[in-house]
Amino acid sequence: MSAHPPGPPLWLLAELTYRCPLHCVFCYNPVDFARHEAELSTADWLRVLQEARELGAVQCGFSGGEPLLRDDLEMLVARARELGFYTNLLTSGVGLTAARASALKAAGLDHVQLSFQDSTREMNDFLSHTKTFDLKRKVADIIRSQDWPMVMNVVLHRHNIEHVDRIIAMAHELGASHVELANTQYYSWALLNRAQLLPTLAQLQAAEAVVNDWRARLGSRMKLFWVVPDYHEGQVKKCSNGWGQMFLNIAPDGTALPCHTARMLPGLAFPNVREQGLREIWQDSEGFNRYRGTAWMKEPCRSCEQREQDLGGCRCQAWLLTQDAAAADPVCAKSPQHARVRQALADAHEPRLREQPLVFRDRASSLRLSSEPAG
């Protein structure tokens, strides 16, 4: 047990499945998701909800993959609501029929986050490798008919960032209460496609100006969240609000993680909820304690005056770009490896690299990529 037990996790993200009808090129599910296809049973998930609530978790997100592919979703939502969670469904919209929406409303679902890939049918359907744009617009109407607050989530990158004005206009027209304009975070599938997805600094600056203009016009009628693109900023963000501080992610197979992508880190054993209780996992497991606080830090983080604010940045990004999970996040301008981020930005201007075909998130690609030797 750690000397000072951590505070409770506030956010439980229940990744119910990696199955998904979409094939997004920026998906944060692990590239090797096809090797982790076993899913927790309903009984396991009900126990996870109970234990997370007893620990103090308050927000519960049902995510995936596509959580609507689980036919026990209504039962899980009902139990989460009964336990006192604020319940969030994070969905592509595929499978959210009027009947299913009514059942989820009756179960007590509080809110729906609906993803769009773009404001145009062509780009939305290209990026997800599906014909879903018209369906998503219908789903937005279904969400509104149930009187749920709707957060529209759009991941931004080179191919859609210049449409941000139309994206916000579409969200407003569809009755969104919040819009999450999430600049791509380069992990998993997005990292594979980084040279093809990274926008230019000029694109980012123009888009942010558009967002600020809309904010001024909308006032409090619709909230706009602009998720900062860290590659261009040179300033790091706290990893999931601090490793093992607030966020508890349960993967479909029951692996408990301090963030979506932590499973990739070598030499770290993450426990499974099938074998251990959540309190023990959260408080005592090596995986959750390894990067808590600041004691693990090396230079330049250890003596940096920002260390309590950013906690050294993202451990997964450090591993992906430097092969050292305890290194400073190379996005930070003070990192000895910051040149790697600058190189990635330069590569995104290199026609030979940026014109390579995109790799779509699908099972065949996952199996192929997870059997290839690293590097």
Added chain:
Amino acid sequence: MNSLPQIAHGYRLQWESAQQSHVLLYPEGMVLLNDSAAAILQRCDGRRSIADISAELELLCEESGLEPQVRDFLDIAQQQGWLA
């Protein structure tokens, strides 16, 4: 500001024993509230006026002249989007 303040659609106020405080929950977020903020928001039910809320709190706290502070807090709550 609405003369009968009410918590915004999609927001929920509840006591959290793990935090030993009231929290305001909303899509993908939450705010930990101090006792004063919680006492005001608990009364924002769309039926009580600001004067009603202030009078109740004055009785509860055995203190007078709280309405300006209640108004100041409700202005902030409105700006934050916590009120309808």
